[in-house]
Amino acid sequence: MSFLHRLTTGFAVSEVGTDRFGNTYYESKRDWLNYGRKRRYVMYAKAPDPTMVPPEWHCWLHHVTDQPLSEQKRYPWQMEHEPNRTGTALAYRPPGHDHAGGQRQVAAGDYEAWTPGG
Template sequence: MSFLLRLTSPLSGRQVGTDRFGTVYYESRAKQAIYNRTRRWAIFAKGTDPTVVPPEWHAWLHHTVSEPLSETKRYPWQLDHQPNLTGTAHAYRPAGHDYVGGTRRVTGGDYEAWTPGS
């Protein structure tokens, strides 16, 4: 996040709230003429990865709901929000992937690998 955005956000918008990860959410004071609605944005606590925005705040950012949803109403079956793990050591890798050992399950025997010149 740029220093200028952090500096001007409290001046050009009002702070709506903060999520459990420390991300602060703002809404512009005036409506945009072209969309006839306010602009909404977030200042992330760590880095600039937008996948850390929880679903409750994502709905508010994209104007799906008019007010932010409650983060405290949680059901026992709900898991904590996780950011996108692609490219990290915790990314999903199916059986047969090179990082998991590289051995895939045996096929029906009808597969022949292509070799150049044959």
């Protein structure tokens, strides 16, 4: 966070909380323009990456809930939040993808590839 931002945040916004990734969440003290609700935003702890906002805080940021939800795991089937891996080496690549071997399963006998003008 820049020095100027730190200096001016106390006047216009109040800090609501911090998540387990170190992101800090703010809410404006007054209603935002003519929307009739307060502006909410996040200051990322590291590089700005929207996929690092946990679902509990995502609900609050988008005015789905009035208060942030509890960050505790509530059910055994709930998995820990993971950032979006698209475009990285850890991205999901289905069988047959060029970067996953490039060999797909043989299609059914009625498959016929489309050719332009044919």
